[in-house]
Amino acid sequence: MKRLRLIIEREFIAKVRNKSFIVMTFLSPLLMIGMGALVFFLMKKNDEKVKKIVYVDESGKFSKDVFVDSKTVKYQDFTALGIEDSKKKVEEGDYYGALYIPKQDSLEVLAKSIEFFSKDSPSMSIMESLEDKIDKVLRHEKLTSFGIDIAHIEESKIASEIKMLNFSGEKSSKLINGLKIGVGAIAGYLLMMFVMIYGTSVMRSVIEEKTSRIIEVIVSSVKPFQLMLGKIIGNASAGLLQFFIWGILFLVFSLVASSFFGVDMMEMQSAKVSPEQMEAIQQTATNKGEMIVQEIFRLPLVKMFFLFIFYFLGGYMLYSSLFAAVGAAVDNETDTQQFMMPIMLPLILAVYVGFATVINDPHGPVSVIFSYIPFTSPIVMLMRIPFGVAWWEIAISMLLLILTFIVIVWVAAKIYRVGILMYGKKATYKDLWKWIRYNG
Amino acid sequence: MSMNNLLEINNVVKRYGDYTALNNVSMHIPKGSVFGLLGPNGAGKTSLIRIINQITMPDAGEIILDGEKLAPNHIEHIGYLPEERGLYKSMKVGEQALYLAQLKGLSKSEAKKRLKYWFDKFDIGAWWNKKIEELSKGMAQKVQFIVTVLHQPKLLIFDEPFSGFDPINAQLIAKEILQLRDEGATIIFSTHRMESVEEMCDYIALINKSNKILDGKLEDIKKEFRTNTFQVGLATSNSKEVEQKLKENFEVLPADFKLLNEGLKLNVKLTNGSSPNDLLSYLTNQGQVQHFVELVPSANDIFIQAIHKNS
Structure with a gap:
């Protein structure tokens, strides 16, 4: 047993004294944090840059309150300019892209014929948010054409939450x-x-x-x-x-980080969620913690x-x-x-x-x-x-x-x-x- | 068998799969002797040494150390310098020596005391905080030697102890080994360098192809291998005649030695029960005897002859 202890001791000391061990122990968390900070910084930088999107609405179905500016995206109505000139302007100027909504009689055809022109391929999140906005307008129009009151639809939105329990009564x-x-x-x-x-x-x-x-x-x-x-x-x-x-x-780092960046992080979150969601989160935030x-x-x-x-x-x-x-x-x-x-x-x-x-x-x-x-x-x-x-x-x-x-x-x-x-x-x-x- | 033996190896067999590394090997190693364990490469020496060190176990046979059957607690009484040796390269000399000494059962304070003695003796105190990788090969070998003998074992096993040493340091180590013997340690000495066998060994055993083919006191073995041949140097005017006459009574062989004087040089072998005196008196009648020495077989001769006879 004495010998085993001696061996364990030697192996431990040999390992711990090794330079690579010391470097690994103290440098790799720094690297991780550094990389995390870099990603965080870049993301923030990315979001800070306001993207300007122009739209040409020939259908006339999209009013100004559909394309509402957010912190990171600003919309401009170029309908008066026409699509060809708009495209030229977007290509030459500092614009993110141009959304083209043509005139179509049928809503189904219109839904499939909307186009987005941009210099680089657009980000998925922007496309999704555009599609969301368009979907909403088209859906409302369709519902209205069935004679359904939109207000009722909004009122009828209910989110269920199933409580999960096992037989010993443990909630989950x-x-x-x-x-x-x-x-x-x-x-x-x-x-x-x-x-x-x-x-x-x-x-x-x-x-x-x-x-x-x-x-x-x-x-x-x-x-x-x-x-x-x-x-x-x-x-x-x-x-x-x-x-x-x-x-x-x-x-230690997370304590330091939360005291330094705590406010920033909240901002980050609010930038990403819609106002309605934000409200919900704020309501439950304390409860959630x-x-x-x-x-x-x-x-x-x-x-x-x-x-x-x-x-x-x-x-x-x-x-x-x-x-x-x-x-x-x-x-x-x-x-x-x-x-x-x-x-x-x-x-x-x-x-x-x-x-x-x-x-x-x-x-x-x-x-x-x-x-x-x-x-x-x-x-x-x-x-x-x-x-x-x-x-x-x-x-x-x-x-x-x-x-x-x-x-x-x-x-x-x-x-x-x-x-x-x-x-x-x-x-x-x-x-x-x-x-x-x-x-x- | 006898209490005068520190180590008795009785009928030891070791097999690795189908290969037999040691075939019923027995030998007795007297207390306080230097025992040469000789044999060509792959004969089974290392297998035997590993069994004595309990690194591997024999398939049959037994080993008695100082009257007791070999057991794990005996490792404290054995010091082993393997042929394939080395130290932790990135570990400091002092720490390493302390570690190895403690593994052999010494307390830390006792190990420190003895290390100081040896480091002073070899005048290497300044190496204590150096890493092994900073030392030359010869320097590392010195440290290794100290580590081997530090716990004052009854039995010391040296496998090619002089490899890696320059002649001066080899001489120093040889002196230390003989002194350890004089202080009561028993030494097993395995080597290919036959001149060091002559110099160091009291007893030898020869292993060839997994079998022991020869063992005993070096003196006795030399007697056994003596050929009754004498180197003769004679100052005479009629060499041809003398040589012719010698051939009638003795076996005459060409000389294989050098002399400072000119004259007849011959190897003469006694035959038909003639004594050295017969040869000498005959020679004195023929001229001035300048050289008369019995040709004693060297360890090298014995080694080569025994191996040839065996195969």
């Missing part, structure tokens, strides 16, 4: 479903990143010991299995430290926390012992390719399954099966857990993960033990099979 809502998806997705994604970064770091550390030839000195003092375990735990500790630092940095907090506390947080720890460690240990075996089987990093594929595949598959099926149908057969399979279960089950998973399902999944872990560690240790003492030879899968069967 679309909001909380979104939250569950978010929490699960973040957990699953984090686990994948962790396994990829720190699994390969275990592998690299094994290769380094082989190439520097210190391995034989070490294994004359400790059992190879101890060394492998120490490496896995040492690297994981460094990783957890990194995550911890990132967590703190994230908190409270609701989110309430909903978060209604999630099975304690259970989630412990299961998160279990699957996180389980998944990492399972994969990193495979990575250690790969490191032992090769002499340098370029040779790892052939063995990496089969390890990466289930990992990537798990994330795909997670994002493709768990989000839509957390308790469907695909989700359930992949949350049992030990190589995908850590990620898929983590994503399912916020939606509530029966205890026996979790038990099966955990049991399978533990059993597989024991088998895999045993196999990996065998490959590791033989592989670390093999120099100058690129192992094949056949070699690995032979090594597993060696005794002693």
